[in-house]
Amino acid sequence: MILDALIILIKLALVLGMIMNLAGLLTWAERKQSALMQDRIGPNRANIFGFTFYGLLHPIADGIKLITKEDFIPARANKAIHSLAPAVAMFPALVTYAVIPFGDILRVGGREINLQVADLSVGIIFIFSIASLAIYGVMLGGWSSHNNYSLLGGLRAAAQMISYEIAMGLSIVGLLMIYGTVELDDLVRQQGYLIGGWLPQWGIVVQPAAFFLFLCAAIAENKRTPFDLPEGESEIIGYFLEYSGMRFGMFFLAEFADIVVASALLTTLFFGGWQIPFLMADGFHLPGGFSLALPHLLVVVLQVAAFGLKVVFFCWFLLLVRWTLPRFRYDQLMRLGWKYLFPLTLANIFITGLIVLALA
Amino acid sequence: MAMVVKDNNGQGFLEKIYIPEIIRGLLVTSRHFFKNLFNIKQVPTIYYPEERTEVKWGLSPRWRGRHRLTRKDDGMPRCTACMLCATACPSHCIYIEPTESADPAVEKYPAVFMIDELRCVFCGLCVEACPCDAIRMDSGIYSLTEYSRANFLYEKDVLMATERGYKD
Numbered sequence: 001m002i003l004d005a006l007i008i009l010i011k012l013a014l015v016l017g018m019i020m021n022l023a024g025l026l027t028w029a030e031r032k033q034s035a036l037m038q039d040r041i042g043p044n045r046a047n048i049f050g051f052t053f054y055g056l057l058h059p060i061a062d063g064i065k066l067i068t069k070e071d072f073i074p075a076r077a078n079k080a081i082h083s084l085a086p087a088v089a090m091f092p093a094l095v096t097y098a099v100i101p102f103g104d105i106l107r108v109g110g111r112e113i114n115l116q117v118a119d120l121s122v123g124i125i126f127i128f129s130i131a132s133l134a135i136y137g138v139m140l141g142g143w144s145s146h147n148n149y150s151l152l153g154g155l156r157a158a159a160q161m162i163s164y165e166i167a168m169g170l171s172i173v174g175l176l177m178i179y180g181t182v183e184l185d186d187l188v189r190q191q192g193y194l195i196g197g198w199l200p201q202w203g204i205v206v207q208p209a210a211f212f213l214f215l216c217a218a219i220a221e222n223k224r225t226p227f228d229l230p231e232g233e234s235e236i237i238g239y240f241l242e243y244s245g246m247r248f249g250m251f252f253l254a255e256f257a258d259i260v261v262a263s264a265l266l267t268t269l270f271f272g273g274w275q276i277p278f279l280m281a282d283g284f285h286l287p288g289g290f291s292l293a294l295p296h297l298l299v300v301v302l303q304v305a306a307f308g309l310k311v312v313f314f315c316w317f318l319l320l321v322r323w324t325l326p327r328f329r330y331d332q333l334m335r336l337g338w339k340y341l342f343p344l345t346l347a348n349i350f351i352t353g354l355i356v357l358a359l360a
Numbered sequence: 361m362a363m364v365v366k367d368n369n370g371q372g373f374l375e376k377i378y379i380p381e382i383i384r385g386l387l388v389t390s391r392h393f394f395k396n397l398f399n400i401k402q403v404p405t406i407y408y409p410e411e412r413t414e415v416k417w418g419l420s421p422r423w424r425g426r427h428r429l430t431r432k433d434d435g436m437p438r439c440t441a442c443m444l445c446a447t448a449c450p451s452h453c454i455y456i457e458p459t460e461s462a463d464p465a466v467e468k469y470p471a472v473f474m475i476d477e478l479r480c481v482f483c484g485l486c487v488e489a490c491p492c493d494a495i496r497m498d499s500g501i502y503s504l505t506e507y508s509r510a511n512f513l514y515e516k517d518v519l520m521a522t523e524r525g526y527k528d
Binding site for chain 2 (some may be wrong): 039257320321325
């Protein structure tokens, strides 16, 4: 009993540690990557005894700066809600991660450990219900500041997130129809099967259109360029206008945590989660008949590493998109969401349904 | 005429559906990313306080830096206090007080020659106006830093002590 609780605590610490550290690292990666993409050098000044560690000390310096800054609350703001909003924005990103499986079942000493914090039977539905709570952080932050501009920013953000949540939710319905499950670990396990003996049955293979629709909606849901109208760091004023210090930092970190969650979701749904092609529970089995037996522990470690690598790759990709594409205008954003993505997802569901029926 | 009029404003079908163009853009940026990731040395950034352009590339002879007053062989200023530079100056930043010279060959020279570098717009009109080549902007100094506004009133002794800033 105590051991079970301990295992869950360890899994929690592992997952939270990964997501928070990755989010913190992303604040560095975003600056460094954008610099490299624009032929610049990027952060390189913070140092300890002259060692800069490629600018890796900058996130720490930023953290110290944000915590020691004045924590300002506008005079006529709603103090309770104003203080609560950053936490509400941070919460969904952390909770979503609970149901994402980061490895296969680990067997140690006759005990089966599911490498997933909470094995919920509703899986993906839980993720979408929690993700829709993220609107509250943004809305409350904008509304409680007693500032017209931040209120407008909050409204912009809420309208955008609601619009794209529909496309996001509908884009994976086709995927659920093919795999016939909403449980994420089952979904990942099914992606390990091979089509015709050589092609892994990953989500991107069976639902390529859904991948692009989901990617697009996920970026919009994260409020990142080219859909960053809610905040628009460089020009428009966003919902966190009246925030300072670490409260602002939490909104900022929540955005990066959202990137990690979006990457994990993309990996889990479309890129086989912890699956490595041709790696079964007992080792590699290549289509040519070649096989290589591996111990169970090594297989699990490889799978967890594969999951981590895929997540990091998608984080990199989302940053790449953010620093490549220019921002949409607001009417273009709404037109894309409602007139293109929404009908396309419906068409995708319809066509997938026809194919599933034909194959059945 | 070698002029081509495109009636679609460069927006064919492939460009209108975005996705090929987005992929093209992503390829451009990721190419830069990987090129710089593996060879950061080729980035043209200059680490300013440690590295300087004039050291790395040299300044152009036409560069207009802080003013300096040239000297005659005997160390006196070439300036004859004719006030042409002060008259030409669009920002009225040159203040000259002429006085009689002890040398019978020279009529007058500036007792006070003061340039307010905060008002100066570095247009170079004073250099062009000067008939005696007494004022030049070839000191090569571009980073003017002082602790108070009063210190930016550069006097004759400072201006005369500055040498030509770069080789030909």
